[in-house]
Amino acid sequence: MPKMVAIRDSFGQALVELGRENSEIVVLDADVSSSTKTALFGKAFPDRFFNFGIAEANMMDAAAGFATAGKIPFASTFGFLTVLRAGEQLRSSIAYPKLNVKICGAYGGLSDSYDGVSHQSVYDLAIMRATPNMTVVVASDDILTRKAVKAVAQYHGPVYLRLCRNEVPVLENEDRTFEIGKGILLRDGSDVTIIVTGILVSKALDAAERLKEEGIQARVIEIHTLKPLDEELIIKAAHETRGIVTVEEHSSIGGLGSAVAECVVQHCPVRVEMVAIRDTFAETGPYDALLEKYVLTNHLIERNCRKLLEI
Amino acid sequence: MSYSREKKEYFRKLNREIRLAVVKMIYEARTGHCGGSLSAIELVTTLYFDKMKVDPSNPKWENRDRFIASKGHCAPTLYAVLAEKGYFPKPELSTFRRFNSNLQGHPDLLKTPGVDMSTGSLGHGPSVGIGMALASRLSQRDYYVYVLIGCGEMNEGQIWEAAMAAAKFKLDHLIVLLDYNRYQLDGAMDEIMPLGDVAAKWRSFGWNVIEVNGHDPEDISEGLDQAHKMKDIPSILIARTVKGKGVSFMENTHVWHGKQISEQEYAQAVKELAEEIHA
Numbered sequence: 001m002p003k004m005v006a007i008r009d010s011f012g013q014a015l016v017e018l019g020r021e022n023s024e025i026v027v028l029d030a031d032v033s034s035s036t037k038t039a040l041f042g043k044a045f046p047d048r049f050f051n052f053g054i055a056e057a058n059m060m061d062a063a064a065g066f067a068t069a070g071k072i073p074f075a076s077t078f079g080f081l082t083v084l085r086a087g088e089q090l091r092s093s094i095a096y097p098k099l100n101v102k103i104c105g106a107y108g109g110l111s112d113s114y115d116g117v118s119h120q121s122v123y124d125l126a127i128m129r130a131t132p133n134m135t136v137v138v139a140s141d142d143i144l145t146r147k148a149v150k151a152v153a154q155y156h157g158p159v160y161l162r163l164c165r166n167e168v169p170v171l172e173n174e175d176r177t178f179e180i181g182k183g184i185l186l187r188d189g190s191d192v193t194i195i196v197t198g199i200l201v202s203k204a205l206d207a208a209e210r211l212k213e214e215g216i217q218a219r220v221i222e223i224h225t226l227k228p229l230d231e232e233l234i235i236k237a238a239h240e241t242r243g244i245v246t247v248e249e250h251s252s253i254g255g256l257g258s259a260v261a262e263c264v265v266q267h268c269p270v271r272v273e274m275v276a277i278r279d280t281f282a283e284t285g286p287y288d289a290l291l292e293k294y295v296l297t298n299h300l301i302e303r304n305c306r307k308l309l310e311i
Numbered sequence: 312m313s314y315s316r317e318k319k320e321y322f323r324k325l326n327r328e329i330r331l332a333v334v335k336m337i338y339e340a341r342t343g344h345c346g347g348s349l350s351a352i353e354l355v356t357t358l359y360f361d362k363m364k365v366d367p368s369n370p371k372w373e374n375r376d377r378f379i380a381s382k383g384h385c386a387p388t389l390y391a392v393l394a395e396k397g398y399f400p401k402p403e404l405s406t407f408r409r410f411n412s413n414l415q416g417h418p419d420l421l422k423t424p425g426v427d428m429s430t431g432s433l434g435h436g437p438s439v440g441i442g443m444a445l446a447s448r449l450s451q452r453d454y455y456v457y458v459l460i461g462c463g464e465m466n467e468g469q470i471w472e473a474a475m476a477a478a479k480f481k482l483d484h485l486i487v488l489l490d491y492n493r494y495q496l497d498g499a500m501d502e503i504m505p506l507g508d509v510a511a512k513w514r515s516f517g518w519n520v521i522e523v524n525g526h527d528p529e530d531i532s533e534g535l536d537q538a539h540k541m542k543d544i545p546s547i548l549i550a551r552t553v554k555g556k557g558v559s560f561m562e563n564t565h566v567w568h569g570k571q572i573s574e575q576e577y578a579q580a581v582k583e584l585a586e587e588i589h590a
Contacts (some may be wrong), residue, residue: 026449050445050480058438065442068420068428069450070373073442089469090430093439097420097429274575 002169005142008106011163012037014149015074019045020259024070025153028063030056032076036106038076052107060086063068064093067100072153079105079162081119094158095133102152103160109249110291111165111199116284122277126254128160129227135159135180136226138198142170144224147178155180162198165288169202183230189217192305193237196247197223197256204247213273218305231263238268243308245273246300252276273304312534314529319585322528326352326362327581330557330584332391332404338577340408344384350552351385352490355392357531358457368398370424376454377427377443381436382461382490383417390414398425416524434467436460437487441477444485458487463495466504478517481543484534489547490525492554494565501527513547
């Protein structure tokens with residue numbers, strides 16, 4: 001069994017490390033800091049932690065104010081609240097003036113599974129991708145989350161960092177480097193390409209392993225930065241394999257699948273099959289059960305790979 | 312501190328020139344917001360020409376006082392004042408709302424020197440000001456953050472989120488100026504969304520409330536002096552103003568919130584402003 005670590009813990013601990021290294025880091029939360037784990041930063045650096053109460057719009061604009069004065073604010077609350085409740089604030093006061101705010105969307109995708117649809121975030125990436133000046137990053141496991149937190153702090157400009165609540169497997173290759181805008185080749189293969197974002201990386205790798213038993217060599221690429229997209233790596237895969245299967249814990253409208261399709265249709269048209277949430281809200285339940293029902297559905301990754309090879 | 316006769320005269324002339332510049336910009340652009348630009352003039356000029364520590368040759372100076380035009384539709388007033396201060400040449404005012412201009416329809420931080428925050432959509436300014444004021448305290452600077460809001464803007468729930476937070480964080484270096492002209496786009500504020508006792512509302516949120524005549528620089532200045540003396544409490548100047556101040560047919564009506572000025576109306580407005588008929 002792989003080691004399991006909750007991404008929110010990785011995130012909270014990474015913020016504390018970052019706070020030690022850089023005194024310009026400030027963290028804002030909207031009364032969910034013990035859930036998002038920004039409370040760890042609050043405990044370590046009480047002077048640089050600001051709890052805005054249940055008022056996300058005000059928090060987001062205050063983050064913009066901090067950034068105008070040279071601070072590096074991490075504004076954190078549940079993903080759907082950052083993008084929707086405070087969406088106009090992040091458009092008008094952060095994206096438009098290109099302010100150096102890091103918007104942290106906790107409990108991304110279906111990960112707040114038992115709280116149900118009201119707390120789940122299934123089209124945040126679509127909105128953030130469409131927002132000019134916004135860089136969009138998706139955390140996938142403990143190691144990558146820690147690296148992503150450091151990288152987005154070093155990058156100057158608005159970033160949306162999508163996180164996850166739950167424990168997810170830690171990938172074995174600890175040495176993968178994180179560079180904003182650069183995809184990661186997790187596994188090479190020449191038959192078909194699986195492109196994945198977020199916590200489903202381990203599921204994509206599992207699928208590739210099972211396909212190997214059937215004699216199918218699947219390439220697996222992790223795209224942690226949805227914008228700017230690593231087009232070079234995707235176009236190369238489109239040229240070298242017979243099709244692409246995208247995998248994401250997000251609506252099929254506007255997320256990774258859309259980004260990949262937009263890319264290949266312009267540069268190297270190949271078939272793209274999407275494993276994603278099909279334009280629907282989910283429901284309450286265990287996280288794994290929701291992922292199975294709404295995304296992975298009876299080995300859909302493998303089924304789609306086979307389908308591409310049958311044509 | 313009370314104003315000398317010379318200072319009063321200086322501001323009288325200055326405010327007349329800014330009014331003329333504002334009406335000219337909106338006339339030439341054939342688009343823009345006259346009513347709320349004219350009501351805010353004394354508030355903005357008193358800040359920039361009496362109170363604010365700024366350096367037009369170094370617009371990003373870290374310890375400068377900040378100004379946020381939260382009611383961003385008064386952009387013509389802000390632009391005219393910034394040009395008068397020397398942030399950019401006055402002839403540039405004629406490019407207001409033109410294609411390729413640095414003077415966008417609403418203030419743009421990235422395009423216009425001296426603009427401290429991009430605004431336009433209402434309700435954001437006080438919240439942004441909170442972030443600026445907290446950053447000031449954290450960096451042990453002592454600059455003030457001034458935020459100009461409109462009365463219709465108080466319909467936005469976020470204004471009250473900010474009111475709570477500024478009191479919680481004890482932001483005595485955050486000062487809100489309310490351009491209380493009592494009109495908004497669609498009509499009188501009491502018809503569109505009655506707010507009741509505005510001063511009592513802010514007081515109950517934990518703010519120091521100072522009521523002033525928003526067209527009297529001396530009164531505004533004294534109000535700001537009072538605000539500067541406060542410790543641990545944010546202040547709001549509730550400035551009684553007249554929408555469209557200075558032009559008879561624009562005064563006290565919502566109609567001139569965002570109406571194009573005809574050639575004839577422009578001639579009439581210039582005549583009245585130059586002769587200070589309604590000063």
